[in-house]
Amino acid sequence: MLSSVRQRVEEPLAARKPRRKVKKPERARPARSGPGPLRRLLGRIPPRPAVHAALALLLIAAAGLGLAHVRRHVSRLDQFQLRHLKLELPAWCKPEIEARLRALPGDFAGSSIFDMEVCRRAQNVYRFEPWVRCVEAVRAEFPDTLVVQLDLRRPRFAVARDSSFVLVDRDGYVVPARYQDWADAEPPVQVVWGVASMPPQPGRRWRDNALQGGIETLAVIAARQSISSRLTITGADVSNYGGRRRRGESDIDVITQGNCIILWGRPPSTRTVGEVPLEAKLKHLEKVLDHTPDPRGIKINVRFADAGGGIIGNDEGGAVR
Secondary structure (H helix, E strand, O other), X not given: OHHHHHHHHHHHHHHOOOOOOOOOOOOOOOOOOOOOHHHHHHHHOOOOHHHHHHHHHXXXXXXXXXXXXXXXXXXXXXXXXXXXXXXXXXXXXXXXXXXXXXXXXXXXXXXXXXXXXXXXXXXXXHHOXXXXXXXXXXXXXXXXXXXXXXXXXXXXXXXXXXXXXEEEOOOOEEOOOOHXXXXXXXXXXXXXXXXXXXXXXXXXXXXXXXXXXXXXXXXHHHHOHHHHOOOOEEEEEOOOHHHOOOXXXXXXXXXXXXXXXXXXXXXXOOOOOOOOOHHHHHHHHHHHHHOOOOOOOEEEEOOOOOOOOOEEEEOOOOOOO
């Protein structure tokens, strides 16, 4: 019975015909062009990072050489040759100082604004000039101008010698100037008497403690508007600095117009035991001036906190208070 059933199932399956596989027509592919020369060259190079880095360096070097060649060519053009020097100076600079500074860099003939050596040479020349405190900038301006910006040393103090004066700036650097050319300057040049050491060459700092103490004292008083507006300070006497002449007396005496003398004592930066603070001295001096309408010919002592009112005498030696 089972065999008859199997026969009935297998006979229809055997009668079926197998399906034929139909092949799809292949699409025509476009013809590819052959690789270019650069692609063929790169295809021969093994894919290593070091090789690729070397090729990049070669390309960069070639670009640098090309730029250098263009720069040399442009720097030879006549329209970029330096012909003018422009100095940016403070407003107080006198014509004779400007003429001296203008002659310093020398002849720029044959130099281009693209030549960086010109800027370095100008900076080095001005840096060692006694009048110059700082070379702030050196730059080239198209098409043919070199611009130099300078900060100059202005004469502020005249150190009295036997028969002459040596002018220094606010920091004590010697400047090559004559006193008669700056006697009527604004603000006026103040005189420092009693400096014992010899002056250095122009452009160098005069390293003398007495001179630096006198400059510091004059600057502090000038900055106090309530005092400088009532007293015309003409200078400072530092001949007794450190008690050289007589111990126990004032190291620095400030001289004013009308021969009013301020017995100041030690420099404002002194930090010794017993020295009156700077602010106390200034307030003491202000108090004395408030009670003295005419301070001509008197001596004002601010060295001690209990100076008895401050006024100790006049030029004739008589007691005022």
